[in-house]
Amino acid sequence: MKAPTGVAVLGCTGSIGESTLDVLRRHPQHYRVVALLARRNVARLVEQAREFRPAYVAVADASLAGEVHDRLAAAGVDAQVLAGEEAAAGIAVLPEVHCVVAAIVGAAGLPSTLAAAGAGKRLLIANKEALVMAGPLVLAAARRSGALIVPLDSEHNAIFQCLPPQGRLGEAPPGVRRILLTASGGPFRDWSAAAIENVTPEQACAHPTWNMGRKISVDSATLMNKGLELIEASLLFGLPAERIDVVIHRQSVVHSLVEYVDGSVLAQLGSPDMRTPIAHALAWPERMASGVQFLDLLRVARLDFEAPDTGRFPCLALAIEAARAGGEMPAVLNAANEVAVGAFLDRRLAFGGIAETCAAVMEAWGRVEGAHELGMILAADQRARALAGEYIGRRATARSAG
Ligand SMILES: NC(=O)c1ccc[n+]([C@@H]2O[C@H](COP(=O)([O-])OP(=O)(O)OC[C@H]3O[C@@H](n4cnc5c(N)ncnc54)[C@H](OP(=O)(O)O)[C@@H]3O)[C@@H](O)[C@H]2O)c1
Secondary structure (H helix, E strand, O other): OOOOEEEEEEOOOOHHHHHHHHHHHOOOOOEEEEEEEEOOOHHHHHHHHHHHOOOEEEEOOHHHHHHHHHHHHHOOOOOEEEEOOOHHHHHHOOOOOOEEEEOOOOHHHHHHHHHHHHOOOEEEEOOHHHHHHHHHHHHHHHHHHOOEEEEOOHHHHHHHHHOOOOOOOOOOOOOEEEEEEEEOOOOOOOOOHHHHHOOOHHHHHOOOOOOOOHHHHHHHHHOHHHHHHHHHHHHHHOOOHHHEEEEEOOOOOEEEEEEEOOOOEEEEEOOOOOHHHHHHHHHOOOOOOOOOOOOOHHHHOOOOOEOOOOOOOHHHHHHHHHHHHOOOHHHHHHHHHHHHHHHHHOOOOOHHHHHHHHHHHHHHHOOOOOOOOHHHHHHHHHHHHHHHHHHHHHHHHHHHHO
16 A cells, blocks of 8 residues: 655644645544644644644744644654744655645745755645746746645646646646636625725635635635735646736635637636635545535535626735736845735724825836746845835824824
8 A cells, every 4th residue: 555645734733734734634544634834823833743643843932932842742652843933944844745735825825836846846836826926937947846736726726627637737727718717806896996995804804705814805805815826826727917817706616717719718617615625636637525515506506607806906906016016126025915914904004095005105116127036036025025015104103194
């Protein structure tokens, strides 16, 4: 019998991490959890370690290393403890790790995603921000090392499933006319622009069809998530932004579609549950059970499709602009958005201020220099974060003065 595949779950305490562990726990004969990494949710991390008995347990917040150590000892778990921001990249290259699940949220996931790509691992990428920032570098590293990348984002996983299997990521698939990315539209899809302006973090995080982490929930509510996904799709599937259309599909049953030059349109359908793309990506090219509810088309009854409204949701238009500009602009947009979403969740910025911040940073950016090296991307990320912070500060001062 084949030895079980060693899996590292980076971002194990998050929504994708938990869904991944739920799929893995159904297939202990095929998968062994070798490493678990979280940022600071020590209680859940140790609980998971008690169940899966990984060889490595890591916390990105180095100040929590002692606590993890003590709690693991108390739970009778014999694991090597790693700590600090570099722990994720270290885990991604361990020889006993065959498969890396990149489920850290935000730019913090980039070093480990790149490391896994460079080390020839099977790389399951949920961390879309890493691809938005440095997609070409990740793909080039994977090409050099022979790493297999399978996208976990439900839309990109759906597209992956609808494309010919012989295609190479990053290159335009033969015979494809365009990609249709579906979007639920988020919790405010039917709200007026004025009503959306001042929604609360609680309202923004209450997604109608998906249960996700807070940052991606806010991104879904602004439609920035769809914009980041458009950039991600453009990089992964080698198509320009003009050949990727976003379609609002409120049932979240059709996860995306590929239109071919002969008029055929292939779609992937399923319940809105991330365990389907996770199980697909783990088992590909085979299939395995994921634990999801099977789709009952008679209960779904109808599938609706509408055009997105970039007037009410300007973040989508900004992402399309960034995709067209290319170079470091997607990384700039991503950084500005991360800062703005953080400020919104901390109640320092109104919901409408997220798009305003991203637009202001992109406008202030000036000439696009290019993003051929990691150093250039990280420098752009840092500068864009500073610009976003300054803009949010100025906006707050102007409002309190007014
Ligand atoms: N949720 C979904 O359905 C979904 C779907 C498609 C794509 N994605 C993408 O998948 C990624 C994860 O999303 P999520 O919804 O699972 O997020 P989440 O629930 O917020 O979980 C994030 C995970 O990353 C860890 N983390 C946060 N900051 C970190 C850092 N600086 N270093 C190391 N680990 C860190 C967190 O640890 P702590 O818990 O200890 O803070 C947690 O384990 C995002 O890029 C998102 O866009 C998510």
